[in-house]
Amino acid sequence: MEPQLSVMQSGGTMTTHAHPHGSHPLEGSTWSTMEHICALLHIHSISAASENCLFQHMQCKPGQRVHGIGQALDTLYIVNAGFLKTVLGEHSGHKRVLSFPMKGDVLGVDGIDPGSHATETVALSECDLILLPFERLKSLGRANPDIETLVTRMMSRELAGRHALIDMLGTLSAEARLARFLVALSERHAELGYSGKRFNLRMTRQEIGSYLGLTLETVSRTLSVFNDMELTTVRQRSVEINNPKALRTLCRLPPLPPPAR
Amino acid sequence: MEPQLSVMQSGGTMTTHAHPHGSHPLEGSTWSTMEHICALLHIHSISAASENCLFQHMQCKPGQRVHGIGQALDTLYIVNAGFLKTVLGEHSGHKRVLSFPMKGDVLGVDGIDPGSHATETVALSECDLILLPFERLKSLGRANPDIETLVTRMMSRELAGRHALIDMLGTLSAEARLARFLVALSERHAELGYSGKRFNLRMTRQEIGSYLGLTLETVSRTLSVFNDMELTTVRQRSVEINNPKALRTLCRLPPLPPPAR
DNA sequence: CGTGAATTTGAAACAAATCAATTGGTGTGG
DNA sequence: CCACACCAATTGATTTGTTTCAAATTCACG
DSSP: OOOOOOOOOOOSOOOOOOOSSSOOOOOSOOEEEHHHHHHHHTOOOOOGGGTTOEEEEEEEOTTOEEEOTTOBOOEEEEEEESOEEEEEOOSSSSOEEEEOOOTTOEEOOTTTTTSBOSEEEEESSOEEEEEEEHHHHHHHHHHOHHHHHHHHHHHHHHHHHHHHHHHHHHHOOHHHHHHHHHHHHHHHHHHTTSOSSEEEOOSOHHHHHHHHTSOHHHHHHHHHHHHHTTSEEEETTEEEESOHHHHHHHTSOTTSOSSOO | OOOOOOOOOTTSOSSOOOOGGGOOOOSSOOEEEHHHHHHHHTOOOOOGGGTTOEEEEEEEOTTOEEEOTTOBOOEEEEEEESOEEEEEOOSSSSOEEEEOOOTTOEEOOTTTTTSBOSEEEEESSOEEEEEEEHHHHHHHHHHOHHHHHHHHHHHHHHHHHHHHHHHHHHHOOHHHHHHHHHHHHHHHHHHTTSOSSEEEOOSOHHHHHHHHTOOHHHHHHHHHHHHHTTSEEEETTEEEESOHHHHHHHTSOTTSSSSOO
């Protein structure tokens, strides 16, 4: 698709981290240009005015919290590498996973209105994040309206993601939810240059269940069913998609499909 | 059995909507100031620069579609009066209701990124909407950054609303969902100066079910349960809240609250 | 090599969906 | 004005999918 990140020198500070398959050792770079950010977000590059403005990176270890609930919103983050989860606070009872951000996703846009985060974000793997200080973003926006557009589009995209989730939670069977989950993961991995056919889950069954509105047992069971049907080969955290087409079919509307029964 | 103690004068004109608090008699006025808009949105008024810029209104009849799915995004709308529904297209099978906007809510912010609407919005009653032409909003934003903030906050708020829905759909029982729905409606009505104790539903059981991720039968049944418990007196479209406190309690976490673990 | 967490699997309980029939309200035309 | 047709809403009986409870297995890690 697009020019993947150039090969960069891995530098001295190498930490042991299990990356997907062909890993991108971009530990070395600690600053990103606006151009790079736009590429990450798949947004047409912004007028050149902001050539010389750079954004700092930040590294996270698995389990580390990027931001917490109630915390003041001072920074947005763009995932440059790694896998995370965002969790919604206990409006009702226990926490719920809202998304599993990965490369190219944005963190923190909820909570702009209240001024403080409604969610928390936790790294599920070694992560590399780009920091977008919110105040700086705003002042940049005054000089260059395109940057405002950028924020707007990030939020709108976030909204679209929520819509997909709502649609799923309200309508679909457990099988369809899991199928969608796997297909989405697969496609996402493929987009990022990894294998879409074979990858590892970074999250527990519990977290998947929380995300999909199911119990961990149902997640496990349904995955086993997919295995039995030979659609997938899921063993613990490793996933292999054997029959993508059939899986995609399951994503549909098993509750009320066109063919009668 | 049921005490028909209601004093309701049935002969009223049910389609007319009286003004709450007699605050803004702008039936006649077809233009709104930025100040009025900020008041509607509960956002601190914006710097005076935009004194003389006015926004046109638009009236809708019940059933009328404000915008459709796939339609280019050229306008945002603020509800000045009336009740509507926003519906998500058939990503999977049939349509799903995403929200029931009323006075002070914003329509159309989804679809800013793709540039076209992902949802459609339909009036459920006589409506009065304020039009915010998107291009105009953007150019105003260049002159006055506060306006950009306004858009940002509108979107962030929308996002928060979706989070609440996601939380509900994934976690709560049918009773809790209906309880939340009624309580939210009640509070909203109260905020707008109407009675929070007694109001009319503008939507069908089907639409409520779609919104809450339930079937219309379950909605009807659950409402009947509330009636039997004497928490409410719901008869067709008319709602009376008899025991708000108990209702609020039901909103909690019926799946797993009493037993500690 | 043991310990504890994550996962798998089973059986029973339950909530909600589905199928189906009835009632209630509204509007139209005879 | 009443009778009919149509749509929304209620209620019942049954079925289904998912949760819950419980136990066994696998894996990661010190």
